[in-house]
Structures are given as C-alpha cells and as structure tokens.
Amino acid sequence: MEPHISYKEKVETLQEDLERLRKENETLRFMLSAMNNKCNILQARLQEMKVEQMGINLTQSGSIYDTKKRARTEVPIQTNTRQIFVRTDSKDSSLIVKDGYQWRKYGQKVTKDNQSPRAYFRCSMAPTCRVKKKVQRCMEDKSILVATYDGEHNHEAHGSLGDSSSSSDIVNTGSIANVISPLCMAYNNPFQSAIALDLSLSVPNQENRIPFQNFVEDYHSNYNKIEEYVASLTKDPNFTAALAAAVASSIADQPKISKI
C-alpha cells in the first residue's frame, strides 16, 4: 500500500527544494557580482593607464609652447567611448558584433596600423540615437573583433537575449567574450568593456570550457525547474490559490537571466 502524501507534505518538500535552489542561485549571483566588481576595477585601471599614456605623449611632443603638434593616436578625453573584445571564428570574415542593438553600416576602411578593414556603424535609430561604433579585427589575434562604441544609447536594445537566432551562435562558438556581452546586458550593464577584455585575454583557446558560462546555464536551469514545478502544481485542481501565491512569493526575488 502506497503511503498517502498530503498536500501539506508536498508543499513542505517543495519549499525545501525552493530554499535549496534559492541558496544555489544566491551563490551564483555572488560569483557574478564578484566577477563584475573585479571587472570594474580593471576598467578603472585601464582608464588610469590611458591617462598616464596621454601624459607621456604630451611630454614627448617637445616644448610646452608647441601646442600645434598632436599625436594622431592620442586617446580622446571623452569618456563615453568604450571598447569590447569579441572572440569569433577567425575564418569568418564578417565584422558583426551581436550586442543587442541594430546598426547600419555606413563605411569601411583599411587603416594604416591594421591590414584588416575597419567597419563604421551608426545606430539604426539615428538621428534620434547618435551612437556609433567601429569594428576591426585585432592585429595580433584575427579571431578577436575589437568594437569601439562612441556615445550612449537613449533607447532599449532591439534584440532579446533569449532570441534563438542570436543565442545559437553564442553557444556554438563556446566563446567567453560572446557570452560576456549579453550577460552584462542582463545586468543592465551593456558595455562592460573590462569584462570582455579580461576574459577574452585570459582564455586563449576556445576548447576551454568556461566556468562563467556554466554558472549562467545552471542559474537558468534552476529558474526553469522552479517555474515548471510551480506551473504543474498550480494546474492541479486540489492546489489552492493561497498555496500557489505562497509558493510564487517565495521565488519572487529571483531575477531571471535569459538563456544565452
């Protein structure tokens, strides 16, 4: 004779599961937060280095009265210029960086310092949104695309992070930098350049399975498990609305991260 399991016991078991998943997700969130902090430090350091470099350039330009001479490569003082590094298939010649926004290409040039062509894009919402970006392959590593953003978007991203067309490419390449950008967007931090810089440089080959990507997949999987479990229980006519509300409130603080 199968022992009868009351709904009260079922709910208690469910709440234990939810608590365990909540703690697991809390750990994942902590790890993501730590990674984000580390990247902010790196970004600040990068900015310092740029300022230092500017100081050197000005010193090397000769007399302080010689204000007409200015190095072409001088780093602009403007601070809303950001760079992200995206690892792609080196055989793929396209200069497309999937960052969630729609862009219109308006030019392409071969520059002196890099034999790979540089593509110029402006936001498709122009002239409402005046953001521009330049994309060029890294001279040292052709598999890395360097995207330089100029300005801030005044609107939401067009593409969804959960969009199957964009996510499939990201998963197939197994690339850390491709994972980072959409992840940052999920945290309302679309251009966390230091994250992409740090991780693309620290993972030299694509065979490396990325722990960071695993965190997000686990988080997403756990979230889905909770949603499915709650959905199945709430469909049961014996499951009261009050219990459903109690369960729903216990997971209300879980932010959703789109699958990448």
Next chain:
DNA sequence: CGACTTTGACCGGCGC
C-alpha cells in the same frame, strides 16, 4: 519596395 550593404569619392585635420 524599403531597408540595408558596398565602395569610391569627398572632407577636414594634421605633419612635413
């Protein structure tokens, strides 16, 4: 047919 890309021409800043 509209949206988007391609690509040669053009422009302005800079160094010599």
Next chain:
DNA sequence: GCGCCGGTCAAAGTCG
C-alpha cells in the same frame, strides 16, 4: 601648400 590619413557621404547594388 601638399599629401596622408581617418571618418563620412551617397549612389549603386543586394536582399527579403
């Protein structure tokens, strides 16, 4: 003043 260079324009071509 001239030439180089990066950035932008705009006409023609392509695609869905």
